[in-house]
Amino acid sequence: MLDKEILNSFQKIVGNENIDDGEVITNAYAYNWCIEFVNYLENKEPIPFSSIPKAVVLPSTTEEVQKIVQLCNKYGIQFKAQSTGLGPWNQPSTDNCVILDLRRMNKIVKIDVKNLYVVVEPYVSGAQIQVEVMKYGLNIHMPGAGPMASALASHTSMCGPGFTSPQTGHSARNVLGTEWVLPTGEILRLGSLGLKKESDWYSGDGPGPSLRGIMRGWVGTKSGLGVFTRVAMKLFPYPCDAKYIAEGHSPLYDFQIPDFIRAYLLDCRTFKHLEKSFLRIEEEEIAFICSHMSSFAVMAIFSYSLESLMDKIAIGSMKKPLIIVIAARTKREFDYKQKVMDHLMTELNLTNIIGSKYEPESLFYAECLRANLGYHGFIATGGFQSAKGQCDTAALCLNTERKNIPLKQKYIEKGVIANDFAEGAWMTSYESGHYFHMEVPTMFDQTDVESVKGVAEYMEESNQMDLLQHLGVPFFIEGDKMHDEWGPYLMNYHNWLRKIKEKFDPNGVSDSGCYISSKNGGSS
């Protein structure tokens, strides 16, 4: 709970009904997905509750956010901002923290059709943006977390890979003008948005150096460096006819598949051929989706229940699956893309099992277009998290996957993670094959303490492997302990990160649990 004086101060900003420091609300906000194994890694009881915030505040404007941050500086309280709030990165790292739930900031501020961007507040989901921009034949990049997640959070603060990355890139690279409440309470507007006269959203860089470099890297600061209140994000052409009609009833809606969309499921058989195929196909710049995943995962993305997964043996026997979805605006384009695929399949000696051995439900196409495939990861055990997360070349990704197999197998044999034949991975292409990322979705049972411990230990060992075998930097290297551990192997980047934190958050009010603190060797 907050001291009365402090509570009153917050109430004056947002109104009594928009701040709550009661036991019920604050406890509820202490809960999140995967906190149980984060706790275990921090030698705490592996329960799905983090530190309990002092209060939860619901601001509705940038100015309110600014005032809240100023108050936090005044009273020495940390803050943690969250939007749709999926994942342990939304949790306070201490109990001297208020959570800023940005739910009331939910506007689509501007859709600029001619300049191909949209400006949104934090609590606008990817799906909400997509349906509005589809009206103009445009599309938004959505992260693997799914269309229900905050698009702003993905673009400014979290990760950013997505199933449609071959055509829509990565969240971090799609950011334009950004409105950012710094931990000091200043409102920083990046790029052309920072012009004193006639500011606008189309550029997030300069003048001179780009402060987007401070804002985030491969992953974001996860509320460790202030609050992003509005962001302009690039839009892309909608890949086919934007008519989107799903009839019938849940879950197996009957989707009216657009004319010019087609899926391919190819078995590349070996890692070497998978790499070759991935690169070759992506060079042709035709894919809307181009992803590799394990056969188990492929079965999952075509299934809507665990039981229905069992009847997909044709897919389950694939060794190195590659899923490609092509989509086109015109028949000419579609014919061309199909021709290219036919040619490539001949060249690479690959066979499409879709149409011959397997036909997906129409809903699969709806989910491809709505970027909802990642959600299928929960089907098997109800819980999963991704180990790894590095991004560079296809070769690196596949090397990592291959080297990970014996490690993952070890934990499968312990019975603490689900058996996906140790090959569970998701790898996608970016920007027509210019780079690739991979991650290893690992299914565990969050209600089983041994499973929680197991997945935690697996992830730690996986991180160690990546570090020592030079396999790149996985997603979740965050927090003082990990940065201090990894920094010396990566040009002592942690020292620079710490300086950034020191300069931009001198009072340490932006919760640094998933970022870095300014003090060497410990969080503030």
Next chain:
Amino acid sequence: MDEEEYQKMIKRCVRCSVCKWIPQVQIKSQKYASACPAIDIYNYHPYSGGGKIILALAYEMGRIKPTEELRDIVYKCTVCGNCAVACKYMNTLEPLEIMMKLREKLVGEGCGPMPQQQAYIEAIKKVNNPYNEPHQKRTDWIPNDLNLDPNAKLLYYVGCTSSYRRKEMAIAAGRIMNKAGVPFNILQNDEICCGSPILRTGDTNTYEEILNKNLNTIESKGIETVVFSCAGCYDTFKVDYPLTRKYDFEVKHTVELFDELIESGRLKLTNDVPISVTYHDPCHLGRNAERYEDWDGDVLPLMPLVSINIPPKPKRTGSKGIYDAPRKILKKIPGLKLKEMERIQEYAYCCGAGAGVKSAFPEMALETAKTRIEEAEDSGADIIVSACPFCSTNLQDGIKDKKSNLKYFDISELILMALGLEPEKLKRATEEVVYNNVR
């Protein structure tokens, strides 16, 4: 949901927030993407379906106590079930059932229902209806010229709200059955509350008393079919009663009956009703009106941590609610144009009244109704139609408060018009209402 399942399931929420939205592939606009009236109004995460699962877990772990703060959050929910539909699109959690169980536990601790809900429960106990109206007046709605057949095997269970508040619906239902030559009877003063308003508050003991009374009454009369014009009563009898006590008679909603009568030609809709309407799916006629199916299968461990159900366990996804019958009826009405809202069928947005919210949190009920009314307005229709007296009351309150130009009719009233008969509401309506909105 039994205790064992409850204890397991409350640990499984991944806080994905899918429960706050209608199924992702059904989202058609930013404005109408959300599913949950509670969190739409109150904003804090615990108000969502997933949020309540977290509350259940925190409560079981002793992290939170049964306080008014907890009670208020848990009861600020119409148990519309939209969260469950969204979740079960892919997952197997039951946010609605978890929340109902939590309510039961709070009642057990003396921390529920809400005082206003307790008041109407007392009224039900005393005078058999939640409105605290004299029991004798329950049959006041019956027009003199309505034909009732004491020997009929079809029972029209009117329900409290139609009997006392929405008499026009009961009259319309009766007249239609007369027109179709369908012999029916009513329970007259043997009819009492179905128990739905009690059940939804978590007071399962009182509810079971009511349930047994009702089933004893009906079974003693040799009834073969019970038909309801109230979605709440219908859902309670069809879905909830059999979980406690099975019965042999068939249950139908009037839309199902009327659809059959139209299909068979016993009702001929010949009068032109040149209006544009949008249909609001009542939660208790739609997604919640899907029966639980018995499952006698096995849980087969497939591998460590992964078990499957053999055969697959039926999952109530809202797909078997009554959606087609009312739409078929509307499409058969000459001159009528049906314009759908964005959120329909199993992902329809709640009217806001259910589960005692109208009594305990009237501002929430009204706010939710107004949201739904705005969605109806945006459909381009002039009239919003539904098939539940509770939706009727609340939506009409919303229309009034919003000063909307929309008009509300029950589907039975539109059928009357198509039959060339005049609904009660129009008999009482002002000229302006009549001529501007209907003819």
Next chain:
Amino acid sequence: MTMNNDKILQNLAKICGSRNISQEPKNLKEYSKDLSFLKGKSPLCIVWPSESQDVAKIVKLANDLKFYVIPISLYSKFKHHGDSLPKKDKSVILNLSRMNKVLSIDRKNRVVMVEPGVTFDQLVPILKNKGLRLLLPLNPTASRSVLSTALEREPITIPRYHWDSSDPLLCTEVVFGTGDLFRTGTAAGPGTIKQQQKMGQAQVNPMGPTQFSPYRVIQGAQGSLGVVTWATLKLELLPSIQKVYHLQSENIQDLLDLQYELLKYRLCDELVILNNMNLACLLKHNQQEISELVRNLEKLNLIFVISSRGPLAKDKISYLEGDIDDIRAELGLKFSEPKVEISHKQILQFFSEPCVKPWRIRLRGAYQDILFLTSFEKIPKFISLMEANYKKDFGIYIQPINQGTSYHVEFDLYYDPEDNNNINVIKEKILGVGIQLMDNGAFFSRPYGLWAKEVFFHQSTETINAMKKVKKIFDPNNVLNPGVLCFDD
């Protein structure tokens, strides 16, 4: 002071050998001026390091002995932005031209690693032999540094490949102003570059390491935050078929409307709008030919190229042509063909090859450019504003960037460098018009020359404060190229 200078020189000699240091007055004079209207100070010396470690030692030394370092990729007499003119005494020019290796070319991953001294004329043909191409700015000068062009965020001519404002720059090795060596993106590690490459990496992900992206901060900083000693750059594959479209109009809006559709659907590669003057300068080489061609061209020219490669190259061209025809028919816009034959081969040449001397000096011998970013709808306004304020001929170059989310607009003012009267007019105009453009919302994201300081008066205080914090982090003693941007009060 002289003793200190001597100490500096001695220490520099220890680092890179006295043969790689010059204090020749002729050399010093060359580096104290350029074609901008700014005046620089005479540097203390020029030093040519040959490896990254030398650079790191030099910058460390600068911190210790309190002198300044101005990094340049290579000397060019055509430099005209004033960004590398010494502004303080005791400035040492760090000439990286002897670091001129093409370190690796990776066809499979479409990436090249280059040192700062690698020039366009050096690299383009090597890549061509391997079926690869750089993402080029508009007809760059052959002797320009490839790396520094990327560092300056100079716009590339294929906007559909411009996935982010930072493209084609990927990973870098950089010496920060503290003298610390760092590698950005996946080049940071773990492992040395060799160790990373052994695991299959090619330093193609520029983001990171972890939660910041220092490459973005170095880019556009005009050498004031770090000295890049190598970088990886994105490559694309060479097409086998290319078809040029050249459409003319007096109406800028028509051209903008068409290019919007083409870019939105990713139908073409190179895509530029040029006025008759700039197009003529690109195609012809002397004033007379340029002037004649100008008379035969419409005011505004949209030029785009569709490309394809591989066994289905013709199929691709066919579908692109068809879709483009449909779009044109739908838009119903009328364009004219040039009155004289314009060589498409020459157009392709200026898109794919560097030029010996800057094409912009062909008309009058010198030029000044006003360049900024803006949005689609403001372009006509800015052209009108420029026309209202500058009555002489000037070049217009409009480049959609970042896949069409903004536009680089450039006005090139041509003049005779011997004509002092004209120079004075230009000087006055360039600042005056620049300010007017800024007042109307033009975003000068790359501040150069006379109007550089003015840019920051038009930017919010919060931006300036944040940038100064960044400077304090990466160059706390302000040893790198002091006086540029907003870092000095």
